[in-house]
Amino acid sequence: MALEVRGVIAPGKDEPVRVETIVVPDPGPGEAVVRVRTCGVCHTDLHYKQGGISDDYPFLLGHEAAGVVELVGEGVTEVAPGDFVILNWRAVCGRCRACLRGRPQYCFSTHNARQRMTLKDGTELSPALGIGAFAEATLVAAGQCTKVDPEASPAAAGLLGCGVMAGIGSAINTGGVGRGDSVAVIGCGGVGGAAVLGSRLAGAARIIAVDIDERKLATARQLGATHTVNSAQTDAVDAIRELTGGFGADVVIDAVGRPETYRQAFYARDLAGTVVLVGVPTPEMRIELPLLDVFGRGGALKSSWYGDCLPSRDFPMLVDLYRQGRLDLDAFVSETIALDGIEAAFDRMHAGDVLRSVVVL
Structure with missing residues (x-):
């Protein structure tokens, strides 16, 4: 009935x-x-x-x-x-x-x-x-x-x-963040905050949170960010490079999904580093990058849809970590x-x- x-x-x-x-x-x-x-x-x-x-x-x-x-x-x-x-x-x-x-x-x-x-x-x-x-x-x-x-x-x-899995998965599943890596997360709302948390869970040594809102940056610190950058006050790419010895981060996660933030992610990664797009763009958005830079910087440009998760595998594991006080x-x-x-x-x-x-x- x-x-x-x-x-x-x-x-x-x-x-x-x-x-x-x-x-x-x-x-x-x-x-x-x-x-x-x-x-x-x-x-x-x-x-x-x-x-x-x-x-x-x-x-x-x-x-x-x-x-x-x-x-x-x-x-x-x-x-x-x-x-x-x-x-x-x-x-x-x-x-x-x-x-x-x-x-x-x-x-x-x-x-x-x-x-x-x-x-x-x-x-x-x-x-x-x-x-x-x-x-x-x-x-x-x-x-x-x-x-x-x-x-x-x-x-x-x-x-x-949805959102928390997308963020955690963007770091662990798509970005392949590992022990000792440097990670930058651009946009620290729910998805970006979860990417910070996922990076910490994966053992990243340096986690740089980037946002224009000090409240979100404060939350990102609570979730595991080791450094924060207010990109309304300073250039995000320069700041990320300065915090990574001048090289750029191993993995940069764009949790905003706008052309300007994607460009920041592209240029804020180290040579052979990885860019992960998990923020959702709108249909009219376009981006233009010099093809030589795409070729010359190497690495990987990835999109993360639902954090590349497999619910039957990931949900029970993450709930168990939550119950253990580790997430x-x-x-x-x-x-x-x-x-x-x-x-x-x-x-x-x-x-x-x-x-x-x-x-x-």
């Missing part, structure tokens, strides 16, 4: 979000219904609201979530009712050329639930990143559920579902709010007042 729950929708471009009654169907084959316990407020949800991702309104927002499996459909074996799970937006297929080559973190055929959730009048909803977790319950593909230690704080664990996920939870507080949370996020507002249900 279908569930009727409260959920937050974006009805149209730049229109205020509102709480509506959402109809969640019984799970079909390969699907699961999850009772949402927490969901972080992410920039991606704001992009959906603003029309920056698609115009398939109305959207059911929310995707950075943890909850408990309530029902599963036919053929589901990976999770069962009662399991505490983190939701992810990349259920791997196991059959595409990436999966068959043993690289499921790059799966080229990820999928979501086939059925649509609706409003009471039957209007179909587009769930953000195939999740739609600003709701008391949501329908997902079973492969989007990753079972983790139920003793973990849902507010903290759920953040691994401070709680530091990212700036505040907890109710479903009707999301519009105001977007404003605080845009102003840089929070790392993450987390909806608690």
